[in-house]
Amino acid sequence: MANHGYRFRENNSKMLMPQETPWDYVFSKGECFFVKIHLKDGDVICGRYAGKSFTSAYPQAAQIFIEEQFILKKDGDEENLCIVDNSAGIWISENEISWIDFRVCDL
Template structure:
């Protein structure tokens, strides 16, 4: 295939790999919907060009400045590894942090696609929860260190590591004995009420 010709393969690596690194890093930090492969390649090339635009002066100095002639090959390899792999990942992380700032949240869509992911993405925050099912049944439990929720684009599911018995007033009465938790599927959930965990 023509793409495997050395010159074309080199161009593909240079102009696509940094962008793919940025896209994959961003999707790991903030899961999003899979894109069409054609659009993905265009996005990867765009992000690669942004990467080179920011690092352009440093790349120019490495390529053409005589002042860098003394630098060993290991440093040169490390520099280009930074340009191709590390900096694109850093840019993705930085862009996500910027989008989470209050200014961006007021003037642009939030990067987290669903309230479900926004609430449960912070694994350090624990809750007591009451889940109301579609048939009106209420399930009470504790969402804490060993609990788990699925992330976008997967269908929402929640695992509560502890279940509780509700009293007549709808409050938490006691933890269920011998329970190892419960898994609830999104298709069965009508609402989830969260309470502060002490």
């Protein structure tokens, strides 16, 4: 029997989710995201996760392929993203990821 996850509803009751993990839930929605991936070594990778991007699903190890990579440039408190010229994407393994910040974007 599959070990499905739970999500809280607005009234704080639990709802059974068909996805196995939060990773599967987020990426199964088919949304476009700007992602800021914080790596375990302290580095940060930014990119656009959209139609040509891909993630693995349970029970496979979490992996992500981001179709466009960006460079994060800081100017004081302000952060700007600049696309990496000729970027064909970047693949990252769960072994490298500490946490991910998601920002919804338009396709």
